[in-house]
Amino acid sequence: MRLHRNLVFAVIDALNMIFNEGEYADKVIEKVLRYDKRWGARDRGFIAETTYDIVRWKRLYTEIAEAHEPYTRPHLFRLFTVWCVLRGIRIPDWKQLEDTPERRIKGRFDELSKIRKFRESIPDWMDELGEKSLGDKRWTKEIAALNQQADVILRTNILKIQKEQLQAFLAKDEIETETLEGYPDALRLKERKNVFTTEAFKDGLFEVQDASSQLVAPFLEVKPGQRVIDACAGAGGKTLHLASQMENKGQLIALDIYESKLKKLKIRARRNGIHNFETRAIDSTKVIKKLHGSADRLLLDAPCSGLGVLRRNPDSKWKLEPEFIDRIMGVQQDILQNYSKMLKKGGQLVYATCSILPQENTEQVKKFLASEAGQEFEFVKEKNVYASESGFDGFYMALLKKNN
Numbered sequence: 536m537r538l539h540r541n542l543v544f545a546v547i548d549a550l551n552m553i554f555n556e557g558e559y560a561d562k563v564i565e566k567v568l569r570y571d572k573r574w575g576a577r578d579r580g581f582i583a584e585t586t587y588d589i590v591r592w593k594r595l596y597t598e599i600a601e602a603h604e605p606y607t608r609p610h611l612f613r614l615f616t617v618w619c620v621l622r623g624i625r626i627p628d629w630k631q632l633e634d635t636p637e638r639r640i641k642g643r644f645d646e647l648s649k650i651r652k653f654r655e656s657i658p659d660w661m662d663e664l665g666e667k668s669l670g671d672k673r674w675t676k677e678i679a680a681l682n683q684q685a686d687v688i689l690r691t692n693i694l695k696i697q698k699e700q701l702q703a704f705l706a707k708d709e710i711e712t713e714t715l716e717g718y719p720d721a722l723r724l725k726e727r728k729n730v731f732t733t734e735a736f737k738d739g740l741f742e743v744q745d746a747s748s749q750l751v752a753p754f755l756e757v758k759p760g761q762r763v764i765d766a767c768a769g770a771g772g773k774t775l776h777l778a779s780q781m782e783n784k785g786q787l788i789a790l791d792i793y794e795s796k797l798k799k800l801k802i803r804a805r806r807n808g809i810h811n812f813e814t815r816a817i818d819s820t821k822v823i824k825k826l827h828g829s830a831d832r833l834l835l836d837a838p839c840s841g842l843g844v845l846r847r848n849p850d851s852k853w854k855l856e857p858e859f860i861d862r863i864m865g866v867q868q869d870i871l872q873n874y875s876k877m878l879k880k881g882g883q884l885v886y887a888t889c890s891i892l893p894q895e896n897t898e899q900v901k902k903f904l905a906s907e908a909g910q911e912f913e914f915v916k917e918k919n920v921y922a923s924e925s926g927f928d929g930f931y932m933a934l935l936k937k938n939n
């Protein structure tokens with residue numbers, strides 16, 4: 536691989552904004568990719584993937600490069616040279632990269648790779664929490680899987696097109712895909728490409744949605760004509776899926792505490808051709824109270840640590856704090872206690888997270904079922920999705936039924 540100076544400089548700029556200015560990696564990459572309109576898909580891919588890689592391996596690379604906060608430009612270039620050496624890329628003879636100690640880098644890598652928190656490049660607290668919560672064996676496998684780059688998975692919008700037709704449509708744009716057993720609407724890209732510029736995307740024929748996330752809406756067993764509430768809808772990845780499973784019939788109410796996220800959902804719903812839905816921002820407890828006893832189905836896709844989706848958000852390894860996890864666990868239980876009241880007798884709810892920690896998942900459900908509010912509910916089934924087993928994001932979902 537031949538390195539181009541302006542692309543490498545863009546990576547260094549991006550790392551500076553992410554590591555020194557605390558900006559979010561996805562936003563920074565969007566910003567940096569706007570630097571030069573002439574960059575082609577390969578150039579853009581290089582910038583995005585190299586930046587994400589160095590963010591993912593930050594702790595390992597900073598140990599090897601003996602770099603530390605705040606990262607000066609020479610430090611950031613040192614991280615970049617570690618990336619090059621470990622990938623076997625020839626270092627160009629640029630002033631910023633001179634005197635790269637290649638043998639020393641490889642030696643340090645071999646030493647540090649013996650220790651999980653360095654090898655997997657995670658903070659001490661996360662390694663301790665993962666081991667305590669999942670046990671040494673599962674955590675070791677799981678964190679290794681969560682450090683792999685995520686595949687790009689599409690969900691066919693079956694309101695508009697069949698999966699095989701979509702595959703043929705995308706092939707015309709030289710986007711080759713394959714089906715995935717056990718994920719009826721999913722297509723996996725054989726090669727990473729920008730799908731957002733395709734006509735198929737603009738026409739709402741698919742959404743980008745991880746395969747594990749595609750398991751959640753079917754777990755709720757919705758039927759056309761029902762009243763379904765998606766109480767933590769966000770920008771609506773799962774709302775859109777629920778709507779297509781309802782065949783656009785019935786009533787779908789999408790709630791969230793952030794109006795801004797619901798606005799994004801409206802745009803996506805329009806593109807997807809969905810009209811059986813409405814959004815309501817939760818700006819007071821009245822919004823929930825008004826819906827008490829009204830839903831046939833209820834999705835609680837609760838806010839969580841996001842430890843199951845580190846492959847797609849590697850910078851959350853450095854942004855997440857243990858105090859946040861403690862706080863969000865309180866919110867998760869409040870959501871179960873208060874929002875479950877929106878369900879009708881005989882109705883069903885799914886509690887889901889994109890976490891792999893039992894304390895955010897099965898233990899929350901057990902605590903709810905043992906509480907006063909949980910007495911009317913019956914546990915039906917649960918599913919723990921591990922990245923190390925599925926090859927996709929880590930997720931949890933539990934189905935509960937409200938007794939008649």
Ligand SMILES: C[S@@+](CC[C@H](N)C(=O)[O-])C[C@H]1O[C@@H](n2cnc3c(N)ncnc32)[C@H](O)[C@@H]1O
Nearest residue numbers: 766767768769770771772773791792836837838
């Ligand atoms: C896991 S995300 C939802 C992802 C979304 N369902 C999807 O499939 O794209 C959790 C959502 O819960 C929202 N949230 C946080 N606290 C909440 C609360 N107390 N009530 C309702 N929603 C909440 C967040 O704004 C966030 O959008």
